[in-house]
Every structure is written in C-alpha cells, then in structure tokens.
Amino acid sequence: MKTFQKGGIHPPENKLTAAKQTEVLPLPVSVAIPVSQHIGAPATVIVNKGDSVKTGQVIAGSKGFVSVNIHSSVSGKVNKIDSIVDTTGYKQTAVFIDVEGDEWVDSVDRSDDIITDIKLSSEEIISRCQESGIVGLGGATFPSHVKLSVPSGKRCDLLIINGVECEPYLTADHRLMLEKGKEILVGISILMKALKIKRAQVGIENNKTDAIVHLKKLAASFEGIEICPLRVKYPQGAEKQLIKALTGREVPSGRLPIDVNVVVHNAGTAFAVYEAVQKNKPLIERVVTITGKTLANPGNYLVRIGTPVSLLIEKAGGLPDDTGKIISGGPMMGKALINTDIPVVKGMSGIILFPSSESDRMPSQPCIRCAKCVSVCPLGLEPYLLMLLAQKGLFEKAEEERITDCMECGSCSYTCPAGRPLLDYIRLGKSTVIKMARERVVK
C-alpha cells in the first residue's frame, strides 16, 4: 500500500467517534458569523443592525479574487456587528444574528434528491464556488475557486481528493464519506469538469476501510474516479505528502501542487461543492467532530456556522470538570481555544477536549542530539538546528537551512524525547525570515 517515504509519525489514532452517525445540532439562540473565515481578504459586511436575514442570504460580500462570500447560517435579526475572539485568539469582525425560526432563501433546493447531471459550465462552477463561499474544509480554508482557476501557462492533469483525515481524533470527513458518498462523487465530477480534466484520485487512509469499500462500490458508476487506500502515517493529509504518496511527484520547495500538474481538494469540500452547484446551497453548515476521552457523549454533528462551541460541548454531555484544553482541529496542528464562546467556522473540523493531565507540555530539557526530530521531518529539515538558529537570531542561516519549507506539522515537537519546543522556535524563525524576504523585495 502506498504512503509517502520521508519522515512521518504514528500518533495514537483515538478515533472515538468513527462509528457515530452524524446528527443535526439544534439551532442556537444566536450566532456570530466572522467575516474572515478564509485565507485572503475578509468579506465586506453588507447588512445593518436590525436587518432581517434569511438562511443562506449573503451578509458579507467577497472582496477581490482571493476572498469569498459569507452567508447567514440562520434566519432572524442582525443584533449587532461587533468583534469577537475567533479560533486564532485574535478579535475580528462578526455579524451577530438572533435566531428566529429557520426560513431559507428561495433559491436553495432543500430536497434530498441527489442530482447527478451537471448543467453548469466550467466557468459557472468556478464563480458559483466563490458566490457560495466555498473554501477548503480540511482546515486550510483557502478559497476553492482560486485553486480551480488554473493560471495560464500551467496545466492540470489530475485532481486529488483528500480523504486522509490523518489527524488523531477527527472523524468528520470519515462520516461524510460514509453518509454522503454519492454526493461527494458528484462533487468530484463537478470539480473535474471545472478543471476540464478526466481523472481524479481519492486518497483514504487504511484505517477507514468501511469508507474505502463504500466509495469503491459507488465509484464504479462514475467515470475517471479512482479510490486509493493509503498506509496510515501522519501527516499524509498535507498536500505535498498526499501528492507524493499517490503519484510519486514531489512539489518543489516554495511551489504549489499545480506546478506538478495537480490540484488537491478535501473530501468535505467536494461535498460542499456538490451542494453549491447542484442544490444552489451556500456553505452555511459543516460536520464537526466533538470528542475527547473525558467527554460523556462524543459524536459528529452537522453544525450551522456561527454556532458557539459551547452548544456543541453541551450536546456532547457538557464540559468535563477537569478540562485543561479545548482544541479546534486536530491535536497535531489544531489551535487551543481560550473560551467556549468562539463560533464554529468553515475551517473547524473538530473540537477536542483534553483533561488537564494531558494539557501541559513536559518541561524542556537539553537536546541529546538523538536525531529523532530529523528522522521524522517529512520535509527533510533539521528541526534541532532550526530551533537553535532561531534562538540565536541567526535568521539568514535559518533561511539557508530552508526554515520556510516547514509546514508546521508538529512531528518534530511530538517526537523530541527532551520535550523541546522545536516548532515554537521554528515558527518564530519562519515568520522573521518571511518578513526579511518581504523587505528585500520592497528594497
């Protein structure tokens, strides 16, 4: 079975919710919808305090090419436009809406029928994605229409669908592939049409055999879609590692998948594209895994964007007393939340609660030069050295050692027996080097 070769780790999988059917989370009393849930320019708010809005209505318009629309996920009245702390820990603008009923805009097809016939043209699909607010749902939240618009001079011959879900605990994509397999496959066909190509590969790690079998059966009646099981290894869900595992192509340092003629989209994104294109339904809800060893009732929920995380936790049995950390995303790359008022956003694949006993890092000790960090780095970097250079402020040297290649997968810090905060220092070095490089361009 295929996998990527260089580095990688095998953290305990802890997929506690793999067998839990997705449930619909009840509507909250109010939502807070941030205007920046994607990489790129924040959308511009186009509603005012006191306005009535419907579910699916645009409340903030995309600003420029690398930006998408933001829609109301509920119907009700705009209470205020104010700032809220989001997953990053910074304040940003959000539209607060008090929920009244659930009245949708008329254009959305809310029936359960699966429409396989793709009527929209390539260009129409791409603009529909932007209008419908589609972004990468694996966590990177890069606007999908940008990836579908292949720049002139570049060529795409393969679409890769990321169904790897290599982070421990998370099962949102897994459940979606099991429960919405056919819709995902139509979504993949739509993406292929947008890219004007005939081939797609779906990479799924071998710990989701049920999803592999299910999709393989369904894919038989779709043209050009191949389901590819992969050997379990973190971080196989990283674009470069997934492309390497499936095709053997190596995206060069500092370049994009399109440079090796590949475009990668997440399985959840394929589903969102299906809904946007076939049902005219904008991205207003997503599947979120709520999990943790101390949680009474972990599960997978279909959640409206803007719902406070607290509601999700409540539904899963309430916040356990000894909770020390709340993580948005996976334990390897996720962000720790400062409170539970933070709203669910497009890029939030899961919420994990850690008991306080697992929340603290071990104390940092001297580097014993065991080379374990070097051997697990999927990009062939030398984390111990990069940390040292960043600590000493030797940023030019760090740049030579390719610090900016680091994708922050965390394998090095995870592995270091001396508990050194390798990635913390690498991040510091990386951001400094990027700033230096920008200043060079300006001069």
Add this chain to the structure above:
Amino acid sequence: MSTLFNISLSPHSHSQETTKKLMFGVVIALLPALFTSIFYFGYGALIVTSVSVISCLVFEYLIQRFLLKKPVSVTDGSALVTGLLLAFNVPSNLPVHIIIIGSLVSIGIAKMTFGGLGNNPFNPALVGRVFMLISFPVQMTSWPVPAGFNTGYTDAVTGATPLAIVKEGLKNGEPLSDLITQIPTPSQMFLGNMGGSLGEIAAIALLIGFVYLLMRKIITWHIPVSIIATIGIFTTILWLANPAKNADPMFHILAGGVLLGAVFMATDYVTSPMNPKAQIIYGIGIGILTVVIRVWGAYPEGVSFAILIMNAFVPLMNRYIKPGRFGEEVKNG
C-alpha cells in the same frame, strides 16, 4: 469564562518518549552482555561494573551540585549508561582506584567541561578508556581468562586476547594457521568464551541488545550495520589477497570490540551524526580506521580510537552532509 484553559501552541500531543526512558532502554539492552560477563568473569565483572557506575553517578552529582551549581540531572540515566559502558571497555581485573580515575575523566572532563549532556564532542566512556589505557598500560592490557566465579578479582589468571595473539604472532613471523589453533573457535567467540574487555566478549548478547534497541527505536541500523559491513568487506579483501598473513572477516568481527563499539559506543546520540547519510559515512569511516589500526597500527585493537577519531569529524559532517530535503529536485513520477 470562569475557567482558564491552556492555550499553548500545537502540537498538543507528545509521543511520551523521554530522555530518561531512552537511557534506561539502553541500560536494558546492555543487560544480556552484563550477565554473560558475570558468567565468564565472576566477581571481577561485578566489582568493576558497580564501582564504575557508582563513581560516574557520584561524580556527575557532585560536579553539578557543588562545582557548577546547576540543577542536578543525575537521574536522567545518561551517567548510568556512561558508567556501564566504561566498565564494558576495561578488563574485569582492573583495580578500583583506576576505575575511579577513569570515571572522573569520563564524567568530569569528557562530559561536564563541555557543558554536560548533549554538548560533549567525544564519547565520554571512550575518553575515559583511552585515558586509562595511556596512563595504566599494564593494568589495562592484562586480560583475565574466562573462569566464572572460580577466579578472583585482581588476582585472576590472565592471558592474551585473540586479537593480541594474532597480532603478536604475525609480528614474530609465525604462520597464521598455527595462530588460529591458539585462539578460541568462532562459536566459542560468538558465545563470549574468550579473554577481552568486560562487555565485549559475547557477540550473541550484544546482538540481542542490538535487536532490542532497534525494536524500541532507540537507535537506527545505519551506524552499526555500516561499521560491521565495512569491516567485513575490508577484511575479506585483505584475507583474499593474502590468507597467510591476514585473518578472516569472521575473526575480525567476533574477536575484540567491534560489536560493542558498533552497537553501543558509536551510536551514542551526542557524538554521532544527525542524519542517515552522515551516519553511514561515519560508520564506514570507523570501519576503515578500525581495520587500519588493527592490521598496520601498533595496537591489536582499534575500535575505540576509530570511534574517537570519527567523533572529531561529526560537527563537520553535520554541517556539510544534509538530509535529503523534500522537493529538492523536480521529480515527476
């Protein structure tokens, strides 16, 4: 917002592997060799090992506590490993005071003066061994013959090691075929029934330790395998070129400290290179130097010197031999 949550940066999980667990893993891997040594050398093996371990631990504690006034990290297991390895590299009849001096050199000079664990360029146990070899050449080259608990400690009956018998014999012009009859058979050597350093004798015990280290992922195969393979290939060439003058590769690998050196000394984290490519070059270097010293040098054994010499090149190798970066060249599959 009554509770304060931990908001440290990712990753939020850790492998739970620690320096201490790794060091105690090495200790476990050394146990088979320690037991065979006690089996063959009796009280001597016990006394030398205990003295070495205790004095390494005590010196580390005293130096950190009173000289450097730093936090004491003696429980991390690294001084314990050094103590065991130091004992493994000396004869089992070595007098107590020499062992204590060797421990002081290992811990005090080779490790602490460079800043403690992680900063020493040379393998502490080997520095201690070479210091003792130069300062006490007689005691360091008198080897008890294996006699279990029937033999004493410093008054044990001694004899030459297989390597020394062959080296001396060849120098005196004796034919190799005669010399072979004076040394233990390969299967005796494999089981450890020969004279030599306390921990180097039993290939079987060292190999069990090697398998354990690999299984626990404490070390990788690169250094041990490249050393042993290089010695095997190099001595095969010499042997085929002149079988009357050069011993066979089996002899070179089993007699003396190749396995102890390759598995436990050269793989010392701190003093070995940081990526597989460099590790293989390092291993090849140790292999070549070992054979050169054994065949053409003044000493019958060369593993320790070979490792120390290659230790000196490690900083250079780390600087210029880089791991293969992902996406270095455009590869289209």
